[in-house]
Amino acid sequence: MAEKLLEGKIGIITGALDENSIAWKTALKAKEQGARFVLTNAPIAMRMGSIQTLAEQCETIVIPADATSLADIEKLYAEAKAYLGGDFDFILHSIGMSPNIRKGRSYGDLNYDWAMKSYDVSAISFHKMMQVAEKMDVMKTWGSIVGLSYIAAQRVYPFYTDMADAKALLESIARGYGYRFGKAKKVRVNTISQSPTKTTAGTGIGGFDSFFNFADQISPLGNASAEACAEYIITLFSDFTRMVTMQNLFHDGGYSHTGISEEIMEAFGTK
């Protein structure tokens, strides 16, 4: 029988909304690889999504928590620890939302209250989850924490608006807290910069189909699927990546290092 990469490990998986979610696929893989975990999502997502179905499949519980609320995070950790019977080996932060994108505001017409909400939900919540974890001392030594990013943190994708800034902040927090948690407890912190993926958060971005298809044609391996991303997350939770920390890891089929592909040259009539 194949080795189970997460046998004996316990943790927390945020952000599973429906079966397209990266977190949903990750939960199924983590279960398959022998992990035990609790699922969590914002209280409103519990009403919209189908997370209870996933919980049944994974033989676990859902603990509602708004990731921007310190009180909710504290309650989440306390209840998860009681349910799982110990401290955590891994935490997945798979959370993103921009009211400006949802309401179609351009980068030159941002509503700043909404922008603050985007940064809080999509980036600062990552810091909050780690700060509370450190204060409550709920991470095991050699634990692993992963957040999800997008290449708009480094390059301009006009329709990504304030989420680009949120992702840049998220990646910076991974470095800052990765240093701190590494020193304190040998806990590693990384972000995965994922290909465009057909999920609720992804397809909500203006022009999504264009940049999904563009990235697919540029990348020598094609776009990475949500399922492939889940598999990569599992490796980062496993003991085989213990010395990887403070990194933004591109999981994009080679997109980030490709200048141009034959397909794009052909499309522009220069082949």
Ligand code: NAI
């Ligand atoms: P998704 O829409 O399935 O997941 C986003 C999740 O964030 C949802 O479950 C939602 O309920 C949760 N959320 C929103 N506000 C919250 C709050 N206040 N507290 C707790 N949870 C909250 O979409 P997807 O694509 O699986 O997103 C997961 C992560 O992957 C996000 O960080 C996203 O930015 C990132 N990502 C997505 C890409 C894509 O093209 N879909 C590409 C690169 C990164």
